[in-house]
Amino acid sequence: MEQELEPPFIIEQIKRAGPFSMDSDHYHDTYEIYYLLAGERSYYINNLIYTLRKGDLIFINKNELHRTTSKGSARHERILINFEESFLQKTLANYDLSFPFLSTQSLLLRPGVHEQGAIEYILFAMLKEQEEHRSQQIPYLQTLLIQLFIEMNRAQEISREPIAPESSEKQLKVYEMIDYLQAHYAEKLTLDLLSETFFISSTYLCRLFKQTTGFTIVEYLNYIRIKEAQRLLQSTNTKVTTIAENTGFDSIAHFGRVFKHIAKRSPLQYRKQNR
Structure with a gap:
């Protein structure tokens, strides 16, 4: 349809x-x-x-x-x-x-x-x-x-008062997590790995990230990965399977499902419409 x-x-x-x-x-x-x-x-x-x-x-x-x-x-x-x-x-x-x-x-x-x-x-x-x-x-x-x-x-x-970002201790911790996910999205990331990296329990890590950003960690990671996949589909001739691997997905089927959910079209349709 x-x-x-x-x-x-x-x-x-x-x-x-x-x-x-x-x-x-x-x-x-x-x-x-x-x-x-x-x-x-x-x-x-x-x-x-x-x-x-x-x-x-x-x-x-x-x-x-x-x-x-x-x-x-x-x-x-x-x-x-x-x-x-x-x-x-x-x-x-x-x-x-x-x-x-x-x-x-x-x-x-x-x-x-x-x-x-x-x-x-x-x-x-x-x-x-x-x-x-x-x-x-x-x-x-x-x-x-x-x-x-x-x-x-x-x-x-004539702006008198620029809007400054929040900078509480909790929010600074979430900014660290965001920077880490942005830098390592292509790798195999697990909650246990993130918990060890930031020295907090996986339960608290998930709750803090969701409360602060509005995203779950999985949602956020998927958005980063799909956004990079869209860039590669639009600007390179790299095969879709290779793009899926290079953006951290463990299978082409999983990549296809997540891509269609976010972009509302398949990877090939996206490439065709944006070249």
Whole structure:
């Protein structure tokens, strides 16, 4: 069965009263903008964990591993935008516009009250436009998105308080684990090995990693491995079996299952679509 096509731009506003953690699509081929309207959240991105508060905004580039989990009171409200590169490509070229955050790692902003008002005005205009299905909706949304980018650039230029990553003793330990997994993903890794490496029990290690990042260790390791496999499929002619071995999988069947679960297509389909 063919996958249902996603629209090139989508915005949604969600309010939650209870605990919630993301459980899918931890990285994807679209850009994402996350704006926190109310509450607090823990956000994992770029191998670090951040505490977000009301008015914080994160721009997440394509294929960046990320996840949000509960922090403090479970109540929170957020607006989320996902859009494809093609949605703005021609418009940006026509206006000779460039935004550095489109080609770098994620952008984390803590705008002032005035900048928050300007950003929220645009976001609510987008929500209204998407809901009403009026004529010339696509160009209208495109111009609103460009306005949002300009406000983000301006907020970054006058940023008074950068969002610093969490740095408690527990979180520093998890950062060590993340660095280790990033460096050794191609090897045969077991919980016993990780427990010995970090001098903590495997039970506590699993609980600490999950509570801090929102991922289980196996989930995180699979995402690292599949992301590298995608890079190799896209940029080399290496055989799929060799890529599976070089990214730490013990069998081609296991590699195929995990790859399809994360990438929503087989390794060969991915290579064909991205060459």
